[in-house]
Amino acid sequence: MTAFDLIIIGGGPGGYVAAIRAAQLGKNVALVEAKHLGGICLNWGCIPTKALLKSSELYYTLQKLDQYGLEAKSTAFDLTKIVKRSRDVAGQLVTGIKHLMKKNKVTVFDGFAKLAGGGKVSIDLNDKSKTEISAPHIILATGARPRVLPGIEPDEKLIWTSKEAMIPETMPKSLLVIGSGAIGIEFASFYRSLGAEVTVVEIMDRVLPVEDEEISVMARKAFEKQGMKIMTGAKVAKLEKSANNVTATIEAGGKTETQTFDRVISAVGITANTENIGLESTRVQVERGHIVTNPWCETHEPGVYAIGDVTAPPWLAHKASHEGIICVEKIFGVPGVHPLDTKKIPGCTYCHPQVASIGLTEAKAKEAGRAVKVGKFPFIGNGKAIALGEPEGLIKTIFDATTGELLGAHMIGTEVTELIQSYAVAKTGELVEKDLMHTVFPHPTLSEMLHESVLAAYGKAIHY
Amino acid sequence: MSIDILMPALSPTMTEGKLARWLVKEGDDIKSGKVLCEIETDKATMEVEAVDEGTLLKILVPEGSEGVAVNSVIAALGKPGERYEAISNPVTPAKAGAQTLEVTQPPKILDPGFHRDDGLNVQPVMMREGRIAASPVAKRIAQERGVNLYAVIGTGPNGRIVKEDVESALVQTDRTVAPAKADITPTKLPSPAQAVPAAQTGPNAKQLADLLGQKYTEVKNSPVRKIIAKRLTESKQTVPHFYLTVDCELDALLAARKALNEKENAKISVNDTIIKAVALALREVPAANAAWTEEAILKYNDVDVSVAVATPDGLVTPIIKQADTKTLVKISSEMKDLAARARDNKLKPTEFQGGGFTISNLGMFGINHFAAIINPPQGCILAVGAGEKRAVVKDDKLAIGTVMSITLSVDHRVVDGAVGAEFTAAFKKLIEAPEGWLK
Numbered sequence: 001m002t003a004f005d006l007i008i009i010g011g012g013p014g015g016y017v018a019a020i021r022a023a024q025l026g027k028n029v030a031l032v033e034a035k036h037l038g039g040i041c042l043n044w045g046c047i048p049t050k051a052l053l054k055s056s057e058l059y060y061t062l063q064k065l066d067q068y069g070l071e072a073k074s075t076a077f078d079l080t081k082i083v084k085r086s087r088d089v090a091g092q093l094v095t096g097i098k099h100l101m102k103k104n105k106v107t108v109f110d111g112f113a114k115l116a117g118g119g120k121v122s123i124d125l126n127d128k129s130k131t132e133i134s135a136p137h138i139i140l141a142t143g144a145r146p147r148v149l150p151g152i153e154p155d156e157k158l159i160w161t162s163k164e165a166m167i168p169e170t171m172p173k174s175l176l177v178i179g180s181g182a183i184g185i186e187f188a189s190f191y192r193s194l195g196a197e198v199t200v201v202e203i204m205d206r207v208l209p210v211e212d213e214e215i216s217v218m219a220r221k222a223f224e225k226q227g228m229k230i231m232t233g234a235k236v237a238k239l240e241k242s243a244n245n246v247t248a249t250i251e252a253g254g255k256t257e258t259q260t261f262d263r264v265i266s267a268v269g270i271t272a273n274t275e276n277i278g279l280e281s282t283r284v285q286v287e288r289g290h291i292v293t294n295p296w297c298e299t300h301e302p303g304v305y306a307i308g309d310v311t312a313p314p315w316l317a318h319k320a321s322h323e324g325i326i327c328v329e330k331i332f333g334v335p336g337v338h339p340l341d342t343k344k345i346p347g348c349t350y351c352h353p354q355v356a357s358i359g360l361t362e363a364k365a366k367e368a369g370r371a372v373k374v375g376k377f378p379f380i381g382n383g384k385a386i387a388l389g390e391p392e393g394l395i396k397t398i399f400d401a402t403t404g405e406l407l408g409a410h411m412i413g414t415e416v417t418e419l420i421q422s423y424a425v426a427k428t429g430e431l432v433e434k435d436l437m438h439t440v441f442p443h444p445t446l447s448e449m450l451h452e453s454v455l456a457a458y459g460k461a462i463h464y
Numbered sequence: 465m466s467i468d469i470l471m472p473a474l475s476p477t478m479t480e481g482k483l484a485r486w487l488v489k490e491g492d493d494i495k496s497g498k499v500l501c502e503i504e505t506d507k508a509t510m511e512v513e514a515v516d517e518g519t520l521l522k523i524l525v526p527e528g529s530e531g532v533a534v535n536s537v538i539a540a541l542g543k544p545g546e547r548y549e550a551i552s553n554p555v556t557p558a559k560a561g562a563q564t565l566e567v568t569q570p571p572k573i574l575d576p577g578f579h580r581d582d583g584l585n586v587q588p589v590m591m592r593e594g595r596i597a598a599s600p601v602a603k604r605i606a607q608e609r610g611v612n613l614y615a616v617i618g619t620g621p622n623g624r625i626v627k628e629d630v631e632s633a634l635v636q637t638d639r640t641v642a643p644a645k646a647d648i649t650p651t652k653l654p655s656p657a658q659a660v661p662a663a664q665t666g667p668n669a670k671q672l673a674d675l676l677g678q679k680y681t682e683v684k685n686s687p688v689r690k691i692i693a694k695r696l697t698e699s700k701q702t703v704p705h706f707y708l709t710v711d712c713e714l715d716a717l718l719a720a721r722k723a724l725n726e727k728e729n730a731k732i733s734v735n736d737t738i739i740k741a742v743a744l745a746l747r748e749v750p751a752a753n754a755a756w757t758e759e760a761i762l763k764y765n766d767v768d769v770s771v772a773v774a775t776p777d778g779l780v781t782p783i784i785k786q787a788d789t790k791t792l793v794k795i796s797s798e799m800k801d802l803a804a805r806a807r808d809n810k811l812k813p814t815e816f817q818g819g820g821f822t823i824s825n826l827g828m829f830g831i832n833h834f835a836a837i838i839n840p841p842q843g844c845i846l847a848v849g850a851g852e853k854r855a856v857v858k859d860d861k862l863a864i865g866t867v868m869s870i871t872l873s874v875d876h877r878v879v880d881g882a883v884g885a886e887f888t889a890a891f892k893k894l895i896e897a898p899e900g901w902l903k
Contacts, residue, residue, distance in 0.1 A: 338619075402608060403604040403605050403608060404600070404604050405604070405627070429600075430599030430600055430626055431601070432601055432604050
């Protein structure tokens with residue numbers, strides 16, 4: 001049996017980052033991956049969907065070329081090529097991870113790992129053979145998969161999960177998206193931009209329900225303007241499949257309606273991968289389907305740690321990566337390790353228009369009893385946004401009225417996913433309003449809106 | 465332009481101090497390192513040295529002034545012949561204070577145990593030097609809530625003081641007025657926040673020992689030790705204790721115990737009988753089986769008696785539940801089992817969490833009298849001394865009796881003196897007349 005300093009089960013953005021960090025610390029690391037290095041993020045999540053969305057966004061722009069004084073001979077798309085590009089992007093990055101593992105001398109096992117007790121891990125290798133390895137520290141980074149609701153079981157053909165939705169063979173004419181979280185809305189945007197009739201059903205009273213309410217309202221308006229049908233406070237009661245379409249019974253506002261769709265995408269959350277990895281014989285505790293950890297990613301079983309989607313929310317790739325580093329540094333005694341503060345993790349949704357946020361929403365800040373100062377700045381007041389032909393959107397910042405602490409920021413509009421990071425730095429550095437006011441933002445950029453929004457919270461916005 | 469000299473912070477808790485004595489006068493030529501003045505707090509007297517050079521233009525706070533706020537301007541330095549002009553817009557206190565003042569004299573700590581005057585360059589242990597690295601939010605909160613940042617230990621990057629550090633400094637200050645929480649569980653997964661040490665008061669022993677060259681061995685604090693430290697500090701500092709001591713004659717009890725042991729072929733200890741007597745006394749005086757909360761006094765329905773057991777890791781208090789309803793044989797066997805498992809660290813949380821009243825018995829070590837610290841959130845703890853032969857007066861004659869002193873520590877918020885006395889009287893009566901119950 002080969003002994004390692006650290007075994008990591010799962011090669012997604014949590015696991016492979018943890019592996020690299022441990023290797024940097026001079027440790028002998030084993031990484032076990034059942035399917036594909038890079039995990040869902042690289043293979044069937046973040047990255048390939050961004051490739052798809054780039055295509056749909058360009059296509060959307062093509063439709064309004066004359067607005068920019070341009071003409072194109074053809075404004076058609078080839079779905080097969082769009083999907084192929086997305087797969088190629090994923091493939092390229094997976095190759096990159098393989099290279100990184102090699103470069104860092106991480107031993108990669110292609111197989112399914114199971115805790116075997118006493119620091120041992122047994123692996124059913126993909127070549128059907130078995131092996132056993134051991135280490136004093138084992139990190140579970142097994143991730144999650146799409147959640148399945150009874151009655152909405154995906155069948156890979158008519159009822160899709162995010163995975164099938166990423167590799168369509170034909171363009172559905174009509175599409176039902178169940179769930180308006182980040183995943184559901186991104187697919188709704190993609191298919192709508194390419195011309196599908198898209199209906200989004202959300203059980204909560206607004207789309208993107210974790211976002212600030214004002215942003216949710218603006219997002220809904222923008223989606224509806226693009227021709228999406230949005231049903232909130234609504235529930236899919238039944239799906240009846242025929243040969244090539246699905247009839248959905250949707251309950252909303254006490255009324256029931258039925259409608260037929262070519263395809264259905266179920267995007268109702270995730271389920272952690274906690275099965276068959278040998279948790280039963282450990283003290284590891286699972287709560288609401290996810291592994292319970294402390295701020296150092298330690299489980300209740302000494303020597304066993306967990307990071308990323310298999311643990312508590314937020315379920316974001318960058319959270320997993322960060323936990324991977326914290327966990328490894330804590331294990332190997334790197335001085336100055338700090339636990340992750342979930343209030344400082346930005347979240348991004350790449351629908352059109354994009355949505356990004358960090359920290360508390362206005363409602364949550366008030367609920368927490370904070371006196372707040374709220375600043376808002378619309379895209380219409382920003383020169384760059386107008387020059388880009390993207391005058392719709394809003395930047396909203398929320399400060400603690402007493403201490404000037406940046407409590408949260410919420411934004412909607414073009415490229416806001418690239419803007420949110422300034423506020424993440426501000427939150428991590430614990431900057432107050434004055435620091436942000438004193439920061440010089442380059443002109444002309446969209447980032448100037450962050451500055452204006454901060455100024456607006458104190459009644460000092462210049463351009464609005 | 466003159467340089468302000470500010471009132472320095474000499475200790476973690478210092479917000480103001482007394483400017484005891486000026487050692488220089490206006491017009492004096494000040495060289496860097498010259499002792500300017502002496503400052504007194506409730507804890508220490510310290511000499512303050514100049515960092516900058518120049519002429520002392522003006523003394524703004526006369527010597528003998530009490531309650532001088534930290535960072536207020538006490539004097540001004542300038543060029544020879546320069547006239548002092550009050551600066552209407554004072555410089556940032558923390559920064560300027562650090563630039564113009566540096567305390568390099570040994571702290572004259574009033575505790576003689578730590579006093580030294582051999583002129584070695586001893587820094588006050590909690591004092592920081594130079595510019596304070598603190599995040600803007602941390603600075604803002606410190607300003608709002610009056611926290612002295614010189615006294616806060618930073619846990620951020622490169623020791624930077626972050627929001628959380630200021631907030632935990634506030635919690636430590638607030639703890640003196642916060643109600644004791646009924647949280648006895650040593651959390652299985654300690655969060656970093658809980659790893660914060662018990663409030664450090666006075667000089668840090670390690671830093672001082674290192675400075676003085678004292679030799680020592682470090683024994684890492686176990687989680688149990690940390691919890692004991694935290695909870696007992698909290699109890700002694702926040703619970704208003706008072707103490708009631710009575711002597712109990714044991715001869716009748718010892719005789720009855722012997723008879724019972726022979727009859728049952730048991731090995732019931734004196735401690736077992738004390739548990740039972742306490743339980744019965746609590747039945748009689750239920751007000752002593754109670755705990756304090758801000759809203760109400762909780763009177764426990766059951767008589768659950770915690771018994772302090774020493775273990776290699778520290779103190780644990782397993783519980784004899786409903787002790788008033790149990791026979792002595794039962795109490796004895798339960799106690800043996802609990803104590804053995806306590807020493808092996810094998811108690812379940814339910815076996816040591818809860819309880820309404822604690823007994824701490826040091827009689828077996830020959831202690832004849834002591835006062836215990838209340839085990840929060842309980843309202844009372846009984847400290848039991850050794851049973852020893854003492855001269856007693858019986859029927860106006862001197863006689864020999866076996867006497868045990870007990871001291872009840874009482875949380876005055878929960879139990880008043882008279883009620884406490886009622887309990888000790890009930891207990892004494894039971895111990896001295898065991899016929900009815902010792903069986």
